Amino acid sequence: MKVIDHINGAKDTLISFEILPPLKGKGINAIYNHLDPLMEFKPSFINVTYHRSETMFKKQADGSFAKIEVRKRPGTVGICAAIMQHYNVDPVPHLICGGFTREETENALIDLAFLGIDNVLVLRGDAAKNETYFEPEPGGNRYAIDLLKQVMDLNNGIYLEEEVKDPGGRAQFCIGVAGYPEKHFESPNKATDLAYLKAKVDAGAEYIVTQMFFDNQKYFEFVDHCRAAGINVPIIPGLKPITNKKQMMILPRTFHVDLPDDLSNEIMKCKTDAEVELVGTEWLLQQSRELKKGGAPVLHYYTLGKPKVIWNVVKELV
Numbered sequence: 597m598k599v600i601d602h603i604n605g606a607k608d609t610l611i612s613f614e615i616l617p618p619l620k621g622k623g624i625n626a627i628y629n630h631l632d633p634l635m636e637f638k639p640s641f642i643n644v645t646y647h648r649s650e651t652m653f654k655k656q657a658d659g660s661f662a663k664i665e666v667r668k669r670p671g672t673v674g675i676c677a678a679i680m681q682h683y684n685v686d687p688v689p690h691l692i693c694g695g696f697t698r699e700e701t702e703n704a705l706i707d708l709a710f711l712g713i714d715n716v717l718v719l720r721g722d723a724a725k726n727e728t729y730f731e732p733e734p735g736g737n738r739y740a741i742d743l744l745k746q747v748m749d750l751n752n753g754i755y756l757e758e759e760v761k762d763p764g765g766r767a768q769f770c771i772g773v774a775g776y777p778e779k780h781f782e783s784p785n786k787a788t789d790l791a792y793l794k795a796k797v798d799a800g801a802e803y804i805v806t807q808m809f810f811d812n813q814k815y816f817e818f819v820d821h822c823r824a825a826g827i828n829v830p831i832i833p834g835l836k837p838i839t840n841k842k843q844m845m846i847l848p849r850t851f852h853v854d855l856p857d858d859l860s861n862e863i864m865k866c867k868t869d870a871e872v873e874l875v876g877t878e879w880l881l882q883q884s885r886e887l888k889k890g891g892a893p894v895l896h897y898y899t900l901g902k903p904k905v906i907w908n909v910v911k912e913l914v
């Protein structure tokens with residue numbers, strides 16, 4: 597079922613989760629162990645992130661170093677199929693431009709369609725670790741909107757090399773995109789960022805999932821700004837718990853988000869990470885309650901290795 601149909605058919609705020617594929621070599625049980633406890637909350641859908649390969653240097657027998665491309669977290673498509681089969685829950689694979697040619701993307705979409713997966717979240721991806729700025733793969737998509745247009749084309753039976761006239765069994769993906777309450781870090785200002793977001797919606801995105809934020813006011817203002825700009829699709833807040841002190845530096849630097857003073861002051865008082873986790877859990881619970889009350893269509897939790905914290909929060913909401 598499509599994410600947009602889940603939202604349109606809902607009487608109350610829905611719950612969804614996001615997971616990362618495990619590091620290469622780990623089995624599917626790593627995913628089931630992570631998700632099993634969370635399934636009692638009947639998530640409407642589960643997102644699975646996509647990761648580009650990274651350039652690494654491997655020492656050769658003669659002492660020289662060979663450049664190799666390594667994908668540390670492969671398996672997004674397979675994990676989505678496993679989630680659907682094992683839990684009967686709709687998976688949402690992420691698709692990224694970075695590191696993929698348009699042909700590779702088309703092949704991934706064809707696989708997803710054969711598997712009966714109805715949803716994709718389309719993203720640009722970040723610059724590779726050895727690049728200052730994002731560079732698309734030769735023959736790849738540059739912006740999320742280019743990838744989105746490729747998916748829309750496929751929905752319309754237009755493949756890279758030709759239009760397929762017989763529409764029987766054609767893929768019909770529901771497409772989500774990312775939005776940034778605190779602005780995407782490369783955008784010169786919020787208005788420009790919003791204009792590009794509107795372009796993605798006008799091109800066919802049916803809903804938006806936000807970057808994490810820790811101050812709900814930023815989400816509510818973002819929704820207001822989107823509505824004023826004529827963006828009328830559901831806007832799903834992305835939520836992440838803080839569980840250790842290091843995140844006070846890592847999150848703003850990596851995701852370009854602010855931590856409110858009240859939250860950072862409380863974290864500073866903590867002597868151990870266990871105490872930080874308690875503060876982070878309580879903060880996330882208050883955020884969730886307020887967002888639910890404020891009419892958020894879905895609460896989307898980035899579970900990233902912390903399913904217990906998410907469980908503690910969601911159990912207080914349902």
Ligand code: FAD
Pocket residue numbers: 644645646647648690691692718719720721722723738739740741774775780781782783788789792805806807808834
């Ligand atoms: P875009 O929408 O392409 O925007 C990128 C930048 O370009 C913005 O500054 C935008 O304003 C600007 N821009 C957009 N269109 C144009 C245009 N036509 N001309 C000029 N400028 C333009 N990364 C992963 O690698 N894997 C994941 O699974 C993943 N999942 C994510 C899930 C969510 C909910 C979010 C919020 C982010 C996720 N990311 C993921 C990170 C994401 O890939 C990065 O934030 C990336 O830097 C931007 O992606 P985007 O899709 O928003 O890009």
